[in-house]
Amino acid sequence: MKKIIITVVGQDTVGIIAKVCTYLAANDINILDISQTIVSGYFNMMMIVDISSSRKPFDDVQHELDQIGDEIGVQIKCQREEIFTEMHRI
């Protein structure tokens, strides 16, 4: 399993999750967990996904999600899980 954390930050609008999920499904990326919260008035969503079945290189996924973010006016970031687990888990 190769876990990636996708974060979406921006103004809440209709269809953000739908758009991201559609892209992930089309690229065989499995969603393991989704959570969301509002911080300082901004919509924050986090997805933990597994990209081990996807044939698309991580680089491309990062780039294409970034473009989707631009289209719907939110910032979408993709980072490998270890940056968070290393920092917050002993």
Place this chain on the structure above:
Amino acid sequence: MVNIHEVIETNDMIEKENLDVRTITLGISLLSCISPDLRELNKNIYDRITTVAKDLVSVGRDIEKEFGIPIVNKRISVTPIALIGGAACRSEEDFVSIAKTLDDAAKAVGVNIIGGYSALTAKGMTKADELLIRSIPEALSVTERVCSSVVAASTKTGINMDCVRLMGSIIKETAEKTADRDSAGCSKLVVLCNAPDDNPFMAGAFHGVTEADAVINVGVSGPGVVKTALSKVRGKDFSVLCETIKKTAFKVTRVGQLVAGEASKRLNVPFGIVDLSLAPTPAIGDSVADILQEIGVECTGAPGTTAALALLNDQVKKGGVMASSYVGGLSGAFIPVSEDQGMINAVEKGAISLEKLEAMTTVCSVGLDMIAVPGDTPDSTISGMIADEMALGMVNQKTTAVRLIPAIGKKTGDKVEFGGLFGYAPVMPVNPFGCEDFIKRKGRIPAPIHSFKN
């Protein structure tokens, strides 16, 4: 599994509080390059660096992208060149040709700085050491990316005062040769006591002779992260203050450890150490001075500053040491003047003097760092300032360093501008009383009594 709040916290550190990995430094041994033929030596050095470091920058960029953590610098340190060039170099010009080779190799692999144009002279100077030292002004004026360091003292050997005297005039000469660039050559030249073999930070990085063929050392940063964490515990007691610094340092260091491990794996070069340092930059909010003010001093330099810095330095180490399997390098808070907006402000307000900076260096790494002094400061006074700092390091068994910039043609209150990470610095006043007779004495200051531990 990680939760959303942890993810937001990490990304806020990176995006809002300037958390970054300050440097991945690839140490490369050049011992196998030694040849009595200068042309062959230069070719060997160029080939070795461009082979071992060919993927350093691209691997650094890949790690940045995948983890979403900026890696500000990718750098190289090499074996002290006085050792490498000794057999081939008969003149200062011969050594300068090696500096040019290092510069060319750095440009070829795309690193912004290469360190190791160095001499280890804590007890005495070989002929090669002296030739290299005398070549430094020319070497730093004709190269862009080469950094130079000279080790002039250690707790075990004492202070080599012949070297200290020589460095006073070498620093001045370097300033004069680069006067058209605000004496910027001196920003790449440092004199050290108790220099570590595995320091990833410039200008004092070199690949020590105790090291393997190649090694990855990583320097972390994060003054902004510590400051933000402390702003949430204003007015709380010291135990809360210390806990907060430790926890933050742990998190920051874990990122360094992760990046170091990844870089080591991808470059197939062993991991050396993580340097637990709070390294500021001129960016707003990336300042060690701001942390001291958050701890409670009105302006850095005010009474209480040294104690606050001692506390900060110690807690950073205590928090960081558990986060990494190997810790080394300089490991402590840096207080360079030009590279820290809070320090610059303190100097401009008159809150901090050279003497207070010297006192602060007894409790943190590294020394009188990136400090501009008037261009007419006598050579012997510069040597005196070096000697003082070497004595602090020698007696306290710690690394200390001096990176002074005599700003040619400028006086107290003027500014020198280096740009980028080097920042700008107001020219600080120097004690007008001299020390020429002290510096004129030949020989060395013996090692202190507590160095005889056997």
